[in-house]
Amino acid sequence: MPQLDFTTPLTISQVIWGAIIFVVLYRLLSRNALPLVSSVLEERAAKISLDLDGARAAKARADAGVEEANAATMKARAEAQHAINAAVEEAKKAAAAQAEVLNARLEKQLADAEAQIAAARASAMKALRQVATDTAATVVTRLTGVSPEAGRLDGAIGSALSARGIA
Amino acid sequence: MAAEGSSSIDALGQFQLHPALGFIGGSVNFTQANLMMVISGIGVLALLWFGMRPRAMVPGRLQAAAELSYDTLLSMCLEQIGPEGRKYFPFVFTLFFFILFGNLLGVFPYFFTFTSHIAVTLALALLVFILVTTVAIQEHGWHFLSYFVPQGIPKVLLPLLVVIEVISYLSRIISLSVRLFANMMAGHVMLEVFGAFIIMLAGLGVLGYFPAGLSLALNTILIGFELLVAVLQAYVFAVLTCIYLHDAVHLH
Numbered sequence: 001m002p003q004l005d006f007t008t009p010l011t012i013s014q015v016i017w018g019a020i021i022f023v024v025l026y027r028l029l030s031r032n033a034l035p036l037v038s039s040v041l042e043e044r045a046a047k048i049s050l051d052l053d054g055a056r057a058a059k060a061r062a063d064a065g066v067e068e069a070n071a072a073t074m075k076a077r078a079e080a081q082h083a084i085n086a087a088v089e090e091a092k093k094a095a096a097a098q099a100e101v102l103n104a105r106l107e108k109q110l111a112d113a114e115a116q117i118a119a120a121r122a123s124a125m126k127a128l129r130q131v132a133t134d135t136a137a138t139v140v141t142r143l144t145g146v147s148p149e150a151g152r153l154d155g156a157i158g159s160a161l162s163a164r165g166i167a
Numbered sequence: 168m169a170a171e172g173s174s175s176i177d178a179l180g181q182f183q184l185h186p187a188l189g190f191i192g193g194s195v196n197f198t199q200a201n202l203m204m205v206i207s208g209i210g211v212l213a214l215l216w217f218g219m220r221p222r223a224m225v226p227g228r229l230q231a232a233a234e235l236s237y238d239t240l241l242s243m244c245l246e247q248i249g250p251e252g253r254k255y256f257p258f259v260f261t262l263f264f265f266i267l268f269g270n271l272l273g274v275f276p277y278f279f280t281f282t283s284h285i286a287v288t289l290a291l292a293l294l295v296f297i298l299v300t301t302v303a304i305q306e307h308g309w310h311f312l313s314y315f316v317p318q319g320i321p322k323v324l325l326p327l328l329v330v331i332e333v334i335s336y337l338s339r340i341i342s343l344s345v346r347l348f349a350n351m352m353a354g355h356v357m358l359e360v361f362g363a364f365i366i367m368l369a370g371l372g373v374l375g376y377f378p379a380g381l382s383l384a385l386n387t388i389l390i391g392f393e394l395l396v397a398v399l400q401a402y403v404f405a406v407l408t409c410i411y412l413h414d415a416v417h418l419h
Contacts, residue, residue: 003284003352010184014284018290021208029257029260037215044224047224
């Protein structure tokens with residue numbers, strides 16, 4: 001087996017050269033090549049985290065904008081509702097005032113009408129007494145042939161009318 | 168692993184060492200194994216240097232390969248060793264890619280596989296062993312010796328178990344080096360044998376064509392298998408190094 005042939009110096013010398021090559025390779029890798037890779041990887045990680053932070057900030061800004069818009073909408077809605085309420089209230093008040101004026105006028109007309117009725121009734125009643133007196137005088141005169149004494153007749157009519165509750 | 172086409176199969180001749188680089192190499196006993204080591208090292212460095220040169224935010228293929236190799240080895244160190252693994256990451260990285268490129272380049276025809284030499288793998292295993300032991304002594308001082316004393320064991324059995332523990336600790340050198348060496352050598356011997364079969368059987372005339380074709384098919388499959396073994400053995404070597412480092416840092 002050539003691997004165990006120690007008569008040739010090459011079997012040992014390859015190990016010595018191998019050690020030198022390995023050490024040189026280790027140095028180059030650990031001092032140059034691997035830091036190169038790690039620097040690129042770190043750069044990328046830093047960039048990604050920076051971008052993520054930027055995205056997060058943008059999202060926060062957008063959220064704040066949405067919040068603001070919502071608040072503005074709410075406020076506008078509340079103001080509109082308030083204005084509507086005020087208008088409705090005013091209209092109600094105006095309607096109530098109008099109704100009151102109308103009521104007062106109707107009341108007055110009613111009162112006038114009642115007064116007129118009462119006056120008419122009073123005059124009618126007055127006329128009724130006259131008619132009753134005249135009728136009674138005529139009836140008495142026809143029956144008895146004597147015209148009744150005015151004072152007595154008037155008293156009798158008065159008591160009769162008051163007994164019926166008219167005068 | 169070039170087949171010579173002689174009548175007898177020379178399966179071991181491929182492992183013969185020769186001086187490389189002509190007269191200069193010959194005068195300092197620089198072998199073709201060392202040349203392959205240099206090529207492997209240049210391969211690793213080229214992968215990282217040319218891969219990382221664009222410094223792109225979104226990596227291309229080569230940069231992705233370089234970053235993936237970095238990430239894989241780093242996560243292996245951190246998972247196996249723990250947070251202290253970052254300290255040993257450059258060593259494990261160098262070890263893994265030195266062996267991986269050596270194994271993979273060895274699969275190419277006419278290329279030499281330096282990991283098929285027990286002297287080389289033994290030196291690597293010794294390096295790991297010495298490093299692990301040094302780390303253990305640095306971290307724990309004399310307390311490191313408690314590693315060889317298992318806990319919860321009857322006092323009568325203790326001397327025996329301590330001896331076993333010491334032997335198993337020392338045998339790490341053998342298992343690490345022989346595993347890699349034997350795997351690489353066996354694969355290359357098989358490739359050589361079947362390669363010689365192809366030429367010998369094809370030389371027999373029409374009768375030999377079918378078995379020669381069969382050998383060729385087998386060799387094709389074997390090459391794929393060798394690629395798997397090349398990666399697997401480099402990985403096993405690196406993982407075991409990490410596990411040993413974990414033991415050294417944490418003692419069990």
